[in-house]
Amino acid sequence: MQIFNTMTRQKEEFVPQKEGEYRIYVCGPTVYNYIHIGNARPMIVFDTLRRYLEYCGNKVYYVSNITDIDDKLIKKGQEEGTSMQEVARKFEAEYIRDSDGLNVKAPTVRPRATEHIGEIIHIVKDLVDSGHAYVARNGDVYFRVKSDPGYGKLSHLNLDDLESGNRELRSRMDDDLKEDPADFAVWKAAKPGEPYWESPWGHGRPGWHIECSAMARKHLGKTIDLHAGGQDLIFPHHENEIAQSECANGCTFSRYWMHNGFLNINNEKMSKSANNFFTVREIADKYGYEPIRYFMLTAGYRMPLNYTVELIESCKNSLERMYTCRDNLDFAIEHAHGTDTALVEKCEDARKKFKAAMDDDLNTPDALAAIFDLVKDINTLSDASDKATLETAAKTFDELTGVLGLLYNRKKTDSIPAEVTALVEERAAAKKAKDWGRADAIRAQLTEMGWSVTDTAQGPKLAKL
Numbered sequence: 001m002q003i004f005n006t007m008t009r010q011k012e013e014f015v016p017q018k019e020g021e022y023r024i025y026v027c028g029p030t031v032y033n034y035i036h037i038g039n040a041r042p043m044i045v046f047d048t049l050r051r052y053l054e055y056c057g058n059k060v061y062y063v064s065n066i067t068d069i070d071d072k073l074i075k076k077g078q079e080e081g082t083s084m085q086e087v088a089r090k091f092e093a094e095y096i097r098d099s100d101g102l103n104v105k106a107p108t109v110r111p112r113a114t115e116h117i118g119e120i121i122h123i124v125k126d127l128v129d130s131g132h133a134y135v136a137r138n139g140d141v142y143f144r145v146k147s148d149p150g151y152g153k154l155s156h157l158n159l160d161d162l163e164s165g166n167r168e169l170r171s172r173m174d175d176d177l178k179e180d181p182a183d184f185a186v187w188k189a190a191k192p193g194e195p196y197w198e199s200p201w202g203h204g205r206p207g208w209h210i211e212c213s214a215m216a217r218k219h220l221g222k223t224i225d226l227h228a229g230g231q232d233l234i235f236p237h238h239e240n241e242i243a244q245s246e247c248a249n250g251c252t253f254s255r256y257w258m259h260n261g262f263l264n265i266n267n268e269k270m271s272k273s274a275n276n277f278f279t280v281r282e283i284a285d286k287y288g289y290e291p292i293r294y295f296m297l298t299a300g301y302r303m304p305l306n307y308t309v310e311l312i313e314s315c316k317n318s319l320e321r322m323y324t325c326r327d328n329l330d331f332a333i334e335h336a337h338g339t340d341t342a343l344v345e346k347c348e349d350a351r352k353k354f355k356a357a358m359d360d361d362l363n364t365p366d367a368l369a370a371i372f373d374l375v376k377d378i379n380t381l382s383d384a385s386d387k388a389t390l391e392t393a394a395k396t397f398d399e400l401t402g403v404l405g406l407l408y409n410r411k412k413t414d415s416i417p418a419e420v421t422a423l424v425e426e427r428a429a430a431k432k433a434k435d436w437g438r439a440d441a442i443r444a445q446l447t448e449m450g451w452s453v454t455d456t457a458q459g460p461k462l463a464k465l
Contacts, residue, residue, distance in 0.1 A: 101289035139189030155235035336387035350374035
């Protein structure tokens with residue numbers, strides 16, 4: 001499989017340290033509110049990557065964290081007259097509910113920052129002892145950026161660029177506490193009323209970036225195979241993670257980096273001030289979760305993606321085509337009478353096209369195209385196919401849609417009440433006798449009972465309305 005490595009800015013073969021095992025860390029949310037539609041993109045994209053690697057026979061250790069200590073959490077707790085922890089637990093539960101709704105597999109480990117304070121303090125101490133970090137007069141601990149000659153290698157920025165960019169911030173930052181404006185906090189001294197932990201530098205709490213370094217090291221080791229997240233995290237979050245991790249561990253932090261592109265709303269950047277800010281829950285309540293997942297797969301993950309109502313409705317329609325095809329397959333299998341096996345070759349072609357697309361930097365648009373080619377072939381060839389061929393088609397269809405995490409709301413055929421079956425048989429007899437009035441009356445009666453009936457070459461097909 002080839003992936004685009006943000007570090008080298010080119011496609012590379014994705015080879016793990018240990019054959020058949022991938023150790024992946026994906027940045028999770030800060031749980032101070034409901035997740036927004038932009039948060040859903042990395043969740044779905046990298047869940048799909050995980051599913052594909054597992055489909056190819058690999059074992060994946062997948063870690064995605066929960067940031068449950070942050071200025072926003074503290075502020076929300078103060079505003080609501082509750083604690084930071086209560087806010088975090090409430091919205092962590094809501095995040096997991098949305099994640100489940102989007103059919104994102106639960107991580108191998110979902111670590112919380114507050115449960116790793118000991119590991120964080122250990123890394124900070126290593127950085128201070130080695131001279132890569134220093135203690136400011138107020139008890140903050142800052143990473144000394146100039147102590148790391150490789151700083152900026154992920155974002156491809158040099159220190160001169162960073163310092164220039166920091167000039168605007170100097171008036172708003174406590175730069176008088178820092179040796180250099182580019183230095184960043186790995187430990188923050190507690191302010192009055194804030195939650196804190198004991199440390200060698202007094203009461204305080206971790207900086208944002210150090211959390212992921214500690215959790216990745218504990219659960220995946222000092223060098224991981226892949227670190228992933230949204231494009232907005234490249235700088236400063238991931239850049240700072242690299243610096244503090246590699247200076248503390250003395251080795252490469254992550255061998256590959258993947259970042260998904262931005263999500264816009266009606267061709268504009270999402271923001272509350274522009275009144276185009278949508279949570280996953282809001283959209284799911286109106287359209288369901290699955291169209292959101294489908295939507296995120298319609299463009300290459302590195303490309304910008306534009307959300308519109310028209311597009312989400314189009315995604316819903318595309319999913320309905322998939323569901324209809326799969327339901328028709330069940331019906332065809334049950335009533336199979338043909339002898340043709342041509343669909344077997346079409347299934348193999350679809351599988352090859354799908355795999356070629358996914359191996360090419362997770363090209364989900366082409367993977368979806370391969371599935372819809374199979375849908376067309378199934379619709380064209382299923383009537384003439386034998387049962388074994390149709391079962392092969394169903395297996396292939398489930399396999400490929402499953403890798404993309406789709407069709408997870410498919411229900412088994414409802415049991416058909418005896419009175420409905422009797423009416424269907426009576427209608428068939430009426431049609432045979434050319435009693436069209438009676439046949440139409442029975443169809444109307446079935447509709448009132450919540451069933452639709454469609455005449456096919458294999459016989460009448462029932463579906464629950």
